[in-house]
Amino acid sequence: xxxxxxxxxxxxxxxxxxxxxxxxxxxxxxxxxxxxxxxxxxxxxxxxxxxxxxxxxxxxxxxxxxxxxxxxxxxxxxxxxxxxxxxxxxxxxxxxxxxxxxxxxxxxxxxxxxxx
Amino acid sequence: xxxxxxxxxxxxxxxxxxxxxxxxxxxxxxxxxxxxxxxxxxxxxxxxxxxxxxxxxxxxxxxxxxxxxxxxxxxxxxxxxxxxxxxxxxxxxxxxxxxxxxxxxxxxxxxxxx
Numbered sequence: 001x002x003x004x005x006x007x008x009x010x011x012x013x014x015x016x017x018x019x020x021x022x023x024x025x026x027x028x029x030x031x032x033x034x035x036x037x038x039x040x041x042x043x044x045x046x047x048x049x050x051x052x053x054x055x056x057x058x059x060x061x062x063x064x065x066x067x068x069x070x071x072x073x074x075x076x077x078x079x080x081x082x083x084x085x086x087x088x089x090x091x092x093x094x095x096x097x098x099x100x101x102x103x104x105x106x107x108x109x110x111x112x113x114x115x116x
Numbered sequence: 117x118x119x120x121x122x123x124x125x126x127x128x129x130x131x132x133x134x135x136x137x138x139x140x141x142x143x144x145x146x147x148x149x150x151x152x153x154x155x156x157x158x159x160x161x162x163x164x165x166x167x168x169x170x171x172x173x174x175x176x177x178x179x180x181x182x183x184x185x186x187x188x189x190x191x192x193x194x195x196x197x198x199x200x201x202x203x204x205x206x207x208x209x210x211x212x213x214x215x216x217x218x219x220x221x222x223x224x225x226x227x228x229x230x
Contacts, residue, residue, distance in 0.1 A: 003159070031216060042120070042206065043220035091160070098215045100148055101167055105218065107152075107160040 002026075004108035006092050012114045013082055021077040021111045025094030032075050033095075033105065034067060038088040046090075049075060050098060082115045089113070118143040120209050120221035128227045129197050137192040137224050139181075139207030148210040149190040150218065151181055155203045163205075166190065177201070199230045 005024040013019050025032050034046040046059045049069040060066070064082075069075040079086055089110040095103040123138040141147060151163040164175025171183040181192045190207060204225050208218040 033217070035220075042122075042222040043208075043218075045217055045219065048215070048217060093160075095216055100210050100216045103216060104162050104165075105216065109159045 004092055004094050004106050006090075006108035006111050008111060009109060010112045010114075012116060015084060015115055016081055018078065018080045019082055019113065021079075021090050021113070023075045023077070023092030023094075023108060025073065025075070025092070026106055027073075029094035029096055029106070030072065031095045031098050031103065032069060033093040034075070034077050035091040035093065036061075036088045037091060037110070043091065046077070079113075082113075084115045087113055087115045118209060118211060118219055120207055120219055122205075122207055122221035122224050124224045125222065126225045126227070128229065130229050131199055132196045133228075135192070135194040135197045135201070135226070137205055137207075137226070139190045139192065139221055140188050141190070141207075141209045141219075142188065143209065143211060145211065149181070149183060150208040150210070151175065151179070151190075151192050152206045152208060152220075153203045154206070160206065163192070197226075197228045199228045202226060202228045 007022045033048040035043040037043050047067050051072050052069050064080045067077045089112050091110045093105040093107045095105050097103045119142050121140045149166040152160045153163050154160045164173050166173045166183045174180045179194050204223050206223045207221040
C-alpha cells in the first residue's frame with residue numbers, strides 16, 4: 001500500500017483479555033517500529049524489527065507484551081491479560097532501513113486501545 | 117537516560133501570530149533532531165530534521181528550527197501561523213548510537229483561531 005496500515009483502528013476490550021494489533025509496513029521497508037502514546041504523554045518506544053529480528057526488546061513495558069514479524073513484512077503486537085493502564089494509542093512506523101539520514105520513519109494512523 | 121522536554125503542552129494563537137515551541141533534550145553526545153506534526157485525524161509526519169551543518173533548519177510549510185548546542189535546544193518557529201497549522205507537534209531525538217530509534221517529547225497541542 002501507499003502508507004503504513006494498522007488494524008484495527010479502534011479496539012475496546014475487557015480487562016484480562018488478550019489483544020492483537022497488526023501493522024502492515026510500506027512495501028520494501030525492512031525496519032519496523034512500535035510506539036505507544038498514552039493520554040497526555042509523548043510517544044514511548046516499545047520495540048523495533050530489522051527484518052524479522054528484534055534486537056532490543058527492553059522497551060516492552062512488561063512480559064505481557066510481545067511482538068513478532070514474519071516474512072519481513074507484517075508485524076503483530078500482542079498484549080496478554082490486558083490492564084487498564086494499557087489503554088493508549090499504539091503506533092507503528094516503518095523505514096527503508098536503519099540509516100537515520102536516508103530512512104525517515106513513516107507512521108501509521110495507530111490503533112486506539114481502550115481497556116475497560 | 118536521555119529525555120526530551122517540550123515546555124508548552126497547549127498553545128493557542130490567532131492567525132498571523134508568530135509561533136515558537138520549545139524543545140530541550142538531555143544528552144551530552146551527538147544527536148540528530150526532529151520535529152513531527154500530527155494533524156487531526158492524520159498520522160505523524162516529519163516537519164524537519166537536523167543532522168549536521170547549518171543549525172538553522174528549514175522544513176515544510178514555512179516552519180524552521182534552530183539547534184543551539186550550548187542550550188541543548190531545538191525550538192520550532194513559524195513567523196505567521198495559519199488556521200491549518202492546528203495540530204500536535206512532537207520534538208524527537210535520535211542518539212548517534214541508537215540506530216533509527218527516536219525518543220519523543222510529550223508533544224504540544226497548537227490551536228490557531230481563525
